[in-house]
Amino acid sequence: MTSTSVVRHRVAPLVTAASALTVSVYTDARLLGYGVPTLLAMACAVSIGLGIANLVKWAFSLADLNVYRCPAVGCTFTAHLTRASAAERRRWQEIAAAHPDHESTYRR
Ligand SMILES: [Zn+2]
Numbered sequence: 001m002t003s004t005s006v007v008r009h010r011v012a013p014l015v016t017a018a019s020a021l022t023v024s025v026y027t028d029a030r031l032l033g034y035g036v037p038t039l040l041a042m043a044c045a046v047s048i049g050l051g052i053a054n055l056v057k058w059a060f061s062l063a064d065l066n067v068y069r070c071p072a073v074g075c076t077f078t079a080h081l082t083r084a085s086a087a088e089r090r091r092w093q094e095i096a097a098a099h100p101d102h103e104s105t106y107r108r
Contacts, residue, residue, distance in 0.1 A: 066080070068097075
């Protein structure tokens with residue numbers, strides 16, 4: 001794991017939690033300002049905060065994602081790897097390039 005990757009894995013949970021908490025508090029304050037009942041405002045704020053947390057987590061996961069596609073025309077074989085070692089990435093790159101059974105959605 002590279003030092004950039006280590007930093008990213010330490011920073012990602014903090015950024016995710018901070019953004020979720022910020023959006024939750026902001027949403028709760030806005031809803032309470034319109035006279036929405038406290039429990040309903042909290043439920044909305046928590047659900048929106050969790051949605052934001054999931055979105056930020058997904059965005060961070062894209063940085064570690066490697067996708068390998070079969071180069072054959074019409075073949076839909078793909079491999080999605082996250083946090084894979086160099087050997088594992090190389091292995092899946094070779095599998096994607098030369099797998100025995102090409103799935104074809106291409107119609108002649
Ligand atoms: Zn293929």
